Amino acid sequence: MTATDALRFRRTTRAVHVVVLQGGALAWDADARALHRFNTAAAFVLDACTQWRTPAEIATLARAEATVEADVDDDEIARCLDELRTLGLVETKAAAS
């Protein structure tokens, strides 16, 4: 179990407009006035975080979602969550709370 597994994740309230394209996704962060580039897995993870989710819950959703291009294993989800958290696009709380 990693530190990420012990957390729940949810999108922050920042105004982010995500467009998923063949080959990747682009996101316009209106608050930061910045364009972010993701792979489609990260775009899926961000979309899944409309409510508080654990990495395990996101993984379950990803396995049921046939349109995700990337191979979304647990490591990839953890990497995506780290990336999104670094960009300020998701927030965290302890999974048990």
Next chain:
Amino acid sequence: VTHASPTYTCLGYRFTVGSGSVAGARLARAYAACEVAEDDGEPAVTLQLHDDGAGACLTADDTEVARVADAAEAVDLFAWYVNRESVLHATPSALVLHAAVTVHDGRAVLLPGASGSGKSTLAAALVARGASYATDEAVAVDPTTGELLANPKPLGLDAGARRALAPFLPAASWDDVALVGADCVGASCAPGAPCRAVMVVQPEFDATVEGADVAPLTEFDVASALADQSFNFAHWGAAALDLVAGVARTCRGWRVRFGDLEAAVAAVEARLS
């Protein structure tokens, strides 16, 4: 103000070249394809270059707006200023991309690229081979329709580009300067004429490449390239993202790395046909 030249428009920025300008006649020739009929629209600014012994200064309606220490760079200063003002003028109404556009039987090819990528040279070669010239350096995209708006400003072609273009334009007699009028390379679209992109070509001049290496671009690659080469993406924000994504979804995209201009032209034409 005495207007010594016709009225020109670049992305809606209207100007005349003042009488007595340094290189005024040359500038008038270079911008000839941008000439528009006088109408009741926004008044034109009169731009004038002055060589005052301490370099060259550029005035807009008699107010100094820019200066260079070397008078030999006066024409470049003029072109830079017009481009900057054009982009600023267009920003409230259009997403402006750093790209060239050629039109082939009504189908536009969008060539985004940073300075030195070879987009101007490749565009000029495509026009010499029969395409129409829509723009170089700054192309306005209508945010409501996604159409590209022609802006047939002079092309920026350095000595290396002109050497590469010599086989395409054997009769051309260009001045020893970088600013080349559109009429030197072929036919032009009318200023402001709309056209729709069917292909995005990302040129990469690389002298070490023999011929041309062509690789397909994903939708993501195309949208990223257009976003990177936008002058005013942040102004439009989410609307700009939707716009470049729309272009990416409807156009075929190719990266063309080339050391040989003839091969690059053939590669683009083959994919259009």
